Amino acid sequence: MSGDQSLQETLSLIYRLQSMDLEGQRLRAQTEVALAAIQTEKANLESLEKSLDSSKEELIGLEASHQKIEMDLKDTEMLLLEGKKRQKDLKHARDIQAFLAEAEFRRDEKDRMEEEILANLEAQASLAKKIELLQEDLLRKKELYREEAARVSAQNEERKLRIEEIETARKDLEKSFDEDLLETYQRLRSSQKNGQVITRVIDGACESCRITLPPRTVTEVKKRKRIMSCQYCQRWLYIEDGKVS
Numbered sequence: 604m605s606g607d608q609s610l611q612e613t614l615s616l617i618y619r620l621q622s623m624d625l626e627g628q629r630l631r632a633q634t635e636v637a638l639a640a641i642q643t644e645k646a647n648l649e650s651l652e653k654s655l656d657s658s659k660e661e662l663i664g665l666e667a668s669h670q671k672i673e674m675d676l677k678d679t680e681m682l683l684l685e686g687k688k689r690q691k692d693l694k695h696a697r698d699i700q701a702f703l704a705e706a707e708f709r710r711d712e713k714d715r716m717e718e719e720i721l722a723n724l725e726a727q728a729s730l731a732k733k734i735e736l737l738q739e740d741l742l743r744k745k746e747l748y749r750e751e752a753a754r755v756s757a758q759n760e761e762r763k764l765r766i767e768e769i770e771t772a773r774k775d776l777e778k779s780f781d782e783d784l785l786e787t788y789q790r791l792r793s794s795q796k797n798g799q800v801i802t803r804v805i806d807g808a809c810e811s812c813r814i815t816l817p818p819r820t821v822t823e824v825k826k827r828k829r830i831m832s833c834q835y836c837q838r839w840l841y842i843e844d845g846k847v848s
């Protein structure tokens with residue numbers, strides 16, 4: 604095996620290893636994004652449920668106060684009726700005046716209560732409508748959430764299996780590496796943006812940062828004598844077998 608071949612083989616191994624790592628990285632990121640999105644959906648549903656619950660409580664409160672006003676109204680009507688009966692027995696002007704003042708007060712009270720009952724019934728009707736819409740909305744969104752959660756779970760399961768496959772293949776590939784090279788790769792990987800250590804030369808440019816490389820650099824890469832780095836992003840440059848760049 605000539606020196607050329609061994610460098611090319613090394614770069615090819617690193618490139619394959621990196622492809623696996625990047626795919627694993629991408630799959631894990633997709634899983635995280637999908638989980639975060641489904642969490643957000645769940646939180647939205649919960650807040651919708653809370654809003655529905657508080658509307659229901661509000662409606663119960665309105666019904667209770669409606670009953671209370673109805674009872675007060677009955678009392679007032681009773682008092683007015685009793686007053687009318689008493690009116691006949693009143694003889695003194697002062698008593699009549701007091702009676703009339705009281706009757707006026709009761710009638711005002713009665714008007715106020717009747718208005719309150721109307722307002723209460725209107726509020727109940729609009730709240731009941733709101734609850735109905737919220738319930739429909741919640742039902743629809745729960746159904747969508749269930750579908751989405753099932754889809755995400757299936758996709759995550761697929762990704763998990765693929766990650767396991769990659770990990771197994773990576774372990775096999777690691778056997779072809781000498782320890783120092785693997786260590787260098789790991790070190791560079793953690794220092795490089797996106798974990799990309801090696802990149803291809805495509806049409807005379809670095810595939811990673813897309814900047815055109817000096818022709819001299821490309822010539823050196825083609826010679827496959829030593830590892831060349833992109834002068835802009837510092838990644839190792841690599842030309843696949845059978846590819847012209």
Ligand SMILES: [Zn+2]
Nearest residue numbers: 809812833836
């Ligand atoms: Zn570059």
